[in-house]
Amino acid sequence: xxxxxxxxxxxxxxxxxxxxxxxxxxxxxxxxxxxxxxxxxxxxxxxxxxxxxxxxxxxxxxxxxxxxxxxxxxxxxxxxxxxxxxxxxxxxxxxxxxxxxxxxxxxxxxxxxxxxxxxxxxxxxxxxxxxxxxxxxxxxxxxxxxxxxxxxxx
Numbered sequence: 001x002x003x004x005x006x007x008x009x010x011x012x013x014x015x016x017x018x019x020x021x022x023x024x025x026x027x028x029x030x031x032x033x034x035x036x037x038x039x040x041x042x043x044x045x046x047x048x049x050x051x052x053x054x055x056x057x058x059x060x061x062x063x064x065x066x067x068x069x070x071x072x073x074x075x076x077x078x079x080x081x082x083x084x085x086x087x088x089x090x091x092x093x094x095x096x097x098x099x100x101x102x103x104x105x106x107x108x109x110x111x112x113x114x115x116x117x118x119x120x121x122x123x124x125x126x127x128x129x130x131x132x133x134x135x136x137x138x139x140x141x142x143x144x145x146x147x148x149x150x151x152x153x154x
Contacts, residue, residue, distance in 0.1 A: 029117060029151055036102060036119040036148040039074030043067060043081065044115050050135045052088045052110075059099060060131035061124060061146070062088045063139055064110065069153075074120075082139035084124045084132060085110065085147045092150050099130065105150035119149040 033040055043066035052062055061084035068079045087095050092105035107116060121127050122143040134144070 032149045033119050037121040039120040040072040041068050042070045042117045042153045045112055048110050055087050055089050058131055059087055060133050061086050061128050063134040063136055065136055077142050083145045083147050102148055107150045115153040117151050117153045118147050120145040
């Protein structure tokens with residue numbers, strides 16, 4: 001019995017080690033991250049671009065500044081990107097509507113300092129035909145990406 005317990009403990013230790021060393025840190029991501037859009041990144045939200053207008057007036061995309069930590073697929077320009085998020089006052093799991101169907105994720109609030117894993121396309125104006133709130137004048141130096149799927153990074 002003692003030998004059996006020692007073997008069982010070793011197997012559990014090996015499994016825990018493998019899980020701890022996995023590339024995603026043990027966090028399961030929605031498959032939409034790797035299927036939507038043409039770009040997938042993990043990035044730190046640096047600047048939300050100010051307060052978000054209320055959603056009762058109109059639907060809009062709000063541009064935010066990110067520092068890219070890792071590119072998982074596709075190609076981006078530089079390590080600072082600007083991303084437009086649809087109706088940022090709404091949780092990502094409730095943001096899709098009749099106008100914009102392929103957006104979502106598990107982020108509930110956009111807070112500077114948080115790290116997100118996102119599926120993106122660019123430029124935003126080829127994929128979203130609505131109001132864009134952009135209070136970040138430096139964003140004019142490169143493309144503005146359109147966020148299709150946004151999740152908290154592990």
